[in-house]
Amino acid sequence: MGATPWSTTAAPTASAVPKELVHLSFDAYVLVTGYTQVDDSTFTLTAKWPPGTGRAVPGLGTRYESLVVAQTIRQVGLVLAHAAFGAPSNHATLLRTFDFALDTTSQPTGSKPDDLFIVVSCKTNNHRTNRRLTGLRLDMDIRSGGRSIGTGATDFEWIAPAVYRRLRGDHAQAVHEQPPLPTPVPAVRVGRAADSEVVLAATTEPHRWQLRNDFSNKILYDHAVDHVPGLVLIEAAHQAARLVTSPGAFLPHSVTTTFDRYVEFDSPCWIEAEVDTKGPTTTVVTVTGHQNGRPVFRTELTGRPHHAI
Structure with missing residues (x-):
């Protein structure tokens, strides 16, 4: 497969989140490890970034890799959509916006996984209720070692198979x-x-x-x-x-x-x-x-x- 932005040689960390919930085929790529509902619109999630989640920057040492941050935000959205808001597993995702910010001074811990604590504020969307499309707006605070190292925000919908087939036509x-x-x-x-x-x-x-x-x-x-x-x-x-x-x-x-x-x-x-x-x-x-x-x-x-x- 060639080199990857984060290590795939280390043994995967234990996760209570099945790979199917985040639409993945490999356990080693599941970053989210669990979630807790705080109230109707707030959740906290835990995640682990395995060793090797950074890249060398000349003169600045190793910094977190943007791709692993984006993958974490993606997985948070899927976990909450399916486990907390009832999005059926056979529905497709329609992604509208995807934003994140990262503290560029933060450095990976090195040989040990980085434990993350993610606070998520959720807002439900019904962009086109006549076609039963349901979605979420998520705003996230990503924390490590007791401090915020980044934020994330995404707006997406899930679409029933029949609707998705009509939407995609020959490309379904x-x-x-x-x-x-x-x-x-x-x-x-x-x-x-x-x-x-x-x-x-x-x-x-x-x-x-x-x-x-x-x-x-x-x-x-x-x-x-x-x-x-x-x-x-x-x-x-x-x-x-x-x-x-x-x-x-x-x-x-x-x-x-x-x-x-x-x-x-x-x-x-x-x-x-x-x-x-x-x-x-x-x-x-x-x-x-x-x-x-x-x-x-x-x-x-x-x-x-x-x-x-």
């Missing part, structure tokens, strides 16, 4: 065959260790890439799906941001993403990035995706250049 079936893989950009340029982790391929135009979907990367493609997962698009935004800023010099502390439509496997998805330097201490990278001439997602990453940290 999971794709098992590997799509064509264009040549990846060098892994080291996007902070990754193997080609299987690279989700961008170079084009002849500056600040523009083709999305690549390598099914051998089980962090991003745990199981067969009918569309490109949202975490793949968020990862593409992070990799694009690294490519348009000085290598290793940009640490985003805030990431906001809006999804416009599903991204399919049967036509190219083009990723573009723009950099806006807002003074000596703040850089904003805006990454957009387009497929078949239509926008599919937009991510804004805000951070500080290396020299400003």
